[in-house]
Amino acid sequence: MSKMKMRMSRFAALALVASATLASAARAADVDHRRLVDADKNPADWLTYHGTYRSWHYSGLDQINAGNVNRLKVAWLHATPKSTRGLQSFPLVADGILYYSGSYNQVFALDGASGDLVWAYKQKLDDDLVSKQTHSPYNRGIALGPGSIFMGTLDGKLVALDQRTGKLKWETPLVDSKKLTVGFTGAPLFVNGKVIIGAQGGEWPYRGPIFGVDAATGKLAWTFFTVGGTDENDPARKTWGGDSMKTGGGGGWMAGGYDPKTNTVYWGTANPAPLYDWGGAEWKTKGARPGDNLYTTSVIALDPDTGKLKSYHQELPHDAWDFDSAVGEFVMLERGGKEYIVHPNKGGFVFVYDRNLKVQNVWRGVKNINFVKDIDPKTGELVGRRDMAEGKHEALCPYIAGGYSWNAGSYNPGTGLYYKVGNEWCMDLEVVKTTPVLEPMAQLNIGSNFTVLKTTPDGGKARGHVTARDPLTGALKWQVDFAEPPLASLLSTKGNLVFVPDARGYLRALDARTGKELWRHNNGQGHNGGIISYMAKGRQYVAVATGWGGLAGDDYKVLYGEPFASMPTDQGALVVFGL
Amino acid sequence: MPVQGAGGAALACALALAAAAADLNGPMSSRPRPAASGAGMVAAPDGAGEAFDVNKLFAGTCGWCHSSGGRKAGRGPQLMDTRLTDAEIIARIKAGKTGAMPSFGSAFSDDQLQAIVRYIRGLKPEGAPQ
Numbered sequence: 001m002s003k004m005k006m007r008m009s010r011f012a013a014l015a016l017v018a019s020a021t022l023a024s025a026a027r028a029a030d031v032d033h034r035r036l037v038d039a040d041k042n043p044a045d046w047l048t049y050h051g052t053y054r055s056w057h058y059s060g061l062d063q064i065n066a067g068n069v070n071r072l073k074v075a076w077l078h079a080t081p082k083s084t085r086g087l088q089s090f091p092l093v094a095d096g097i098l099y100y101s102g103s104y105n106q107v108f109a110l111d112g113a114s115g116d117l118v119w120a121y122k123q124k125l126d127d128d129l130v131s132k133q134t135h136s137p138y139n140r141g142i143a144l145g146p147g148s149i150f151m152g153t154l155d156g157k158l159v160a161l162d163q164r165t166g167k168l169k170w171e172t173p174l175v176d177s178k179k180l181t182v183g184f185t186g187a188p189l190f191v192n193g194k195v196i197i198g199a200q201g202g203e204w205p206y207r208g209p210i211f212g213v214d215a216a217t218g219k220l221a222w223t224f225f226t227v228g229g230t231d232e233n234d235p236a237r238k239t240w241g242g243d244s245m246k247t248g249g250g251g252g253w254m255a256g257g258y259d260p261k262t263n264t265v266y267w268g269t270a271n272p273a274p275l276y277d278w279g280g281a282e283w284k285t286k287g288a289r290p291g292d293n294l295y296t297t298s299v300i301a302l303d304p305d306t307g308k309l310k311s312y313h314q315e316l317p318h319d320a321w322d323f324d325s326a327v328g329e330f331v332m333l334e335r336g337g338k339e340y341i342v343h344p345n346k347g348g349f350v351f352v353y354d355r356n357l358k359v360q361n362v363w364r365g366v367k368n369i370n371f372v373k374d375i376d377p378k379t380g381e382l383v384g385r386r387d388m389a390e391g392k393h394e395a396l397c398p399y400i401a402g403g404y405s406w407n408a409g410s411y412n413p414g415t416g417l418y419y420k421v422g423n424e425w426c427m428d429l430e431v432v433k434t435t436p437v438l439e440p441m442a443q444l445n446i447g448s449n450f451t452v453l454k455t456t457p458d459g460g461k462a463r464g465h466v467t468a469r470d471p472l473t474g475a476l477k478w479q480v481d482f483a484e485p486p487l488a489s490l491l492s493t494k495g496n497l498v499f500v501p502d503a504r505g506y507l508r509a510l511d512a513r514t515g516k517e518l519w520r521h522n523n524g525q526g527h528n529g530g531i532i533s534y535m536a537k538g539r540q541y542v543a544v545a546t547g548w549g550g551l552a553g554d555d556y557k558v559l560y561g562e563p564f565a566s567m568p569t570d571q572g573a574l575v576v577f578g579l
Numbered sequence: 580m581p582v583q584g585a586g587g588a589a590l591a592c593a594l595a596l597a598a599a600a601a602d603l604n605g606p607m608s609s610r611p612r613p614a615a616s617g618a619g620m621v622a623a624p625d626g627a628g629e630a631f632d633v634n635k636l637f638a639g640t641c642g643w644c645h646s647s648g649g650r651k652a653g654r655g656p657q658l659m660d661t662r663l664t665d666a667e668i669i670a671r672i673k674a675g676k677t678g679a680m681p682s683f684g685s686a687f688s689d690d691q692l693q694a695i696v697r698y699i700r701g702l703k704p705e706g707a708p709q
Contacts, residue, residue, distance in 0.1 A: 084678035131675055131682040134643060203643070274639070430648075432638030440686055444640040451646040452653065549678060554644070554654035570678055 031094050031144040031163075033192040037260045043494070044535035046093045049141045049187040049255040050408065051532070054332040057410035058492050059533035063540035064579055065495030069509045069519045075541060075578035076115030078108065083572025086547030090141040090187065090489070090530030091574060096537060099163075100545075100574055101139040104130070105153045109166060112536030115576065119166030126155045126178070133181055134444060135200055135551065140406075141187025141255065141530065143195060145215045150195045152184025158197055158213050170218035175199050180206050180442050187255040191265055191304040194221060198252025201226070202270030202324055203444045205436035208250025208296070210267055212307050222307030226250035226269040226295050229309065241290030247436045247445070248289060249273030250296045254406055257330030257341070258304070259355055265304045266341065266357075271324035272296040274447030275400075278433045280389025283318050288434075288447065292317040297324045299343055301357055313357045313380060315345045320387055321371045321396065323347035327406040331418065333471060342411075342471045344420065348403020349375050352472050363474025365467065366403035366422040368456045371396060388431050397426040399452050399462070401552040405487060408530075411471055412492040415512050418471035419498050423485040425462035425559075426453045452555050462559050466490070466500055468515060478515035484560050487552055488527035491542070501527030501544050503556065504563060507577075523575050526567055528553055539578050547572030631691050633698035644680065649702055655680060659702035668696050 031047055039045065039052035043060030051057050064072060080087050080102040091100035096112045105123035110116065130137050136154050143150040148169060149161040156175030161168060174197075177183040182200035189196045194212045201208030207227035214221050224230050227248035228237040237245060249272045256267035272293040279287015294312075297319035301310040315325045328344035340360060341353040348366035353359060359380035373384025386396070397403075402423060409420030429450035437443035454462055464485025468477040480500075488501035497518070498510045503526045509519040529545025549569030556564035637648045646653030661668065669692045675682030687695070 128684075131677070132684060134681050136681075137678075428647075430638070432635055434635050434639040437639060440684075443686075444643050446639055446642055449638050449642040449646070449648040450653075451651050551654060558646075558652050 030146065032146045036190065044093075045095070046091070046532040046534050047144055048092070048189065049090050049143070049530075050257065050329050053258040053260060055257045055329040055408075056331060056413070057329070057408050057489060058412055060494045061533050061535060061540045062493065062495040063535075064493070064497070064533070064542065066497055066511050066518060068579060069495070069497055071579050072509070072519055072521070072542070072577050073579070074521070075576050077573050077575045078110055078115055080108075080547070080572035080574065081106065083547050084570050085138045085549040086526070086528050086553075086569060087545040087572030087574065088138040088140050088529040088547075088550055089545060091532050091543050091545070092142060092144050093532065093534035093536075094144055096535075098534070098543065099142060099144070099149055101142045101151055102572060103137045103139065105139055105151060107142060107149060107151060107161060107166065112534060112541065113539065121161055121166040121168075123151070123153050123159060125153065129177055129181075130154050132441065133183075135182070135185060135203075138185055138550070140185055143188040143190045143255075145190040145195065148215065150188045150190060150215070152186065152188055152197045154183045154185070156180075156183040156199075158184070158188065158195060158211070158218070160195075160215070160218060172213055172218040172220060174211050174213075174220065175209070178441065180204060182206070182251075182442075186253045189255045189258065189265065190215060191258050192263070194304050196256070196265055196267075196304060198226075198254070198256075198267060198326070200253045201251025202249045202253070202296075202322070202326070203273055203275060203446060204249060204442050205247030205273055205438060205445050206250075206442065207245070207248060208252065208270060210252045210302070210307075212304060221305075224300075224302060224307045224309070226252060226298075226300070227272070227293075229295060230307070236294035239291040239294045241285070244289035247273060247438070248293060248296065249445070252326055254326050257332065259332060262355060263304065264310055264355070265302045266330045267300050267302060268325035268328055268330075268343065269295055269298045269300060270326040271319045271322045273436070273445040274434055275322040275445075276388060276429065276431045276447035277318070277320045278390040278431050278447065279387075281387045283320065283387055289318075293319070299325050299330075299351070299353070299357055311357045313351070313353065313359060315351055315380070316347065316382065321347065322400050323371065323398075323402060327402060327404055329408045331409075331411050331471060333411070335472060340472060342418065344404040344409065346402035346404055347371060348398050348422065350474060351380065361472060365420060365469070365474065366398060366424055368397040368424045368426055368458055369403060370457070371398075388429070390431050390433055392428070392430045394428050395426045395453065395457050396429060397457065398423060399425040399427045400450060401425070401555065405485075405552055407487055408489040410490040410492040410498065412498075412512055414494060414496065415468070415492075416470070417468040417477055417512065419466060419468050419490050419492055419512070421464060421466055421486050421490065423464050424456050424458075424460065425485070426456055427451060428453060452559060454559060466498070466510070466515075468498070468512070480510065480515045480517075484556060484564075486527070487550060488545070489530050491531040491533060493533055499531055499542060499544070501531055501546075503527070503553065505546070507544055507575075521577070525571055526553060526564070541576050541578045543574055543576045545572070546575050631694060633695055636695070647705060649699055650705060658699045659704070661699060665696045668699060
């Protein structure tokens with residue numbers, strides 16, 4: 001080859017790379033409403049926290065499959081700086097570029113094939129405030145919109161970054177975190193020009209707002225208060241006795257779902273405060289917060305343009321156990337010509353709704369439940385509540401960390417199964433009459449002293465499992481038991497795989513049809529975040545957040561000893577696998 | 580006498596607090612409180628106006644991590660029989676520990692910090708003679 005030809009060839013190659021980069025950047029700027037609605041048609045991307053608006057946590061890619069997963073290797077990894085409390089977030093991918101957030105509101109953009117850094121961003125935070133926070137400094141996810149990355153901050157702001165450069169476009173203060181201590185840790189949801197995000201709040205004496213913000217300008221469009229609603233005439237206000245509404249808790253600390261057909265956002269709301277109410281069985285008229293306490297521990301349907309409430313269902317009226325509804329994904333399904341939403345509640349039950357949030361079925365996903373005797377599958381009504389008055393109570397199940405925690409399950413349209421981690425654990429507690437701490441800044445308002453138990457009333461140990469069930473009936477197809485509950489989200493794929501990032505540090509690939517383990521790899525530290533699959537430069541990858549130290553995982557030192565007693569809680573890395 | 584919950588330990592703690600807590604306008608309330616009229620008066624019977632009660636402080640805030648009122652290890656360490664000195668306990672409450680414990684800064688007065696230390700020093704196992 002002559003020098004001229006070589007130069008031309010190099011020039012052509014450079015031009016190709018440049019044009020591909022530009023094309024990629026140009027396309028990446030177009031994560032708009034239409035593309036998000038159609039996200040399941042392009043499995044190369046992972047555009048929202050829950051994968052797509054259907055919240056399936058499913059990848060339609062099958063380059064990696066049950067037949068070849070035994071050849072899966074680490075392709076690259078990215079060490080996350082300052083990973084206090086591990087890495088709890090969910091990566092997003094658009095056009096081969098991977099974006100993810102870490103503790104202290106850091107964001108990274110990486111080449112999805114090589115892991116090379118495209119840009120990095122670190123939010124300037126009020127360090128003094130962050131040091132005073134309990135549920136901090138982790139961040140659980142970001143949102144993609146047209147040309148922007150959106151993130152809620154620990155100190156109560158919503159920020160927009162330029163998707164191509166990582167430069168700050170706007171930031172909007174939404175929560176007075178200096179006063180209320182809390183801010184944002186959950187991922188926002190971008191819907192048709194609005195960025196929707198819920199504040200932390202269940203344990204704090206406030207009214208747990210959810211915000212709708214204009215994505216282009218950062219201007220606040222609406223606020224919905226999960227405690228008592230926004231409208232002064234909202235009948236929900238009558239469900240709070242005395243002044244309790246002012247310090248009622250609530251919030252919506254995980255990303256919700258969206259149905260484009262009806263332009264409806266679904267959000268799960270957090271528990272009321274204090275978590276445990278000394279009113280006991282007389283909770284309708286006595287105690288810390290007499291009444292049903294709407295709209296806490298509820299699923300709510302909002303108009304994303306206005307924030308107006310369309311419908312709701314309170315999963316646990318007067319939640320007295322901290323089993324809020326914020327944890328569960330909103331799995332959108334269609335079967336037999338009918339549309340459903342499947343939503344797990346922290347108490348260990350799964351609620352099945354129609355799109356107007358009318359209960360269609362309720363099934364239990366864990367065995368050790370005694371906060372109620374049952375929940376009526378036809379009406380959703382609680383049967384045989386265990387309301388605990390002031391004093392000591394033994395073996396309340398589940399434990400405060402939940403029968404289900406915030407780690408998401410996965411629905412696979414190929415198998416028709418819903419995969420979910422369940423937790424079998426309980427606790428002793430002493431309910432105490434407390435008063436909210438409001439000055440100089442709000443503090444947790446729990447209402448009890450509690451102790452996690454190493455055993456369960458069914459004669460077993462505190463443990464976990466991954467189940468594959470029919471999402472509408474709960475019928476069990478298979479179950480894999482874990483000595484320690486996995487605390488990370490699951491991923492299922494078209495390649496007949498279910499990936500389970502476990503607590504000890506193993507990433508496991510199970511056969512989605514049978515639960516048989518096909519492959520595993522030790523990532524060296526526990527998993528407590530997200531997992532996705534995507535395509536970059538023609539290859540399928542699986543990216544998983546590694547890093548231990550979340551609030552639920554903190555219990556593992558006492559429950560299980562090693563390896564958790566010596567596991568670091570200030571390390572994190574995104575580990576990416578390919579064939 | 581608002582001695583809830585942990586029986587004798589709380590009672591001992593409340594009595595100790597009654598004697599020690601000069602500043603009753605602690606972080607357990609956002610409202611001005613009536614001044615204590617005597618050593619035996621620890622708190623009003625309900626809601627706002629209550630005195631600084633460490634057992635309640637644990638049940639409201641600290642117990643999230645320090646199980647059974649500090650008697651057992653949980654998300655945070657067991658406080659009963661801690662080897663930390665009084666000064667170290669107070670320093671940890673004020674400054675916190677990154678990724679493990681929030682800093683409470685100036686949330687507590689010196690008297691309240693001393694009351695928390697006395698509560699921790701007075702912790703006994705559940706069911707043990709107090």
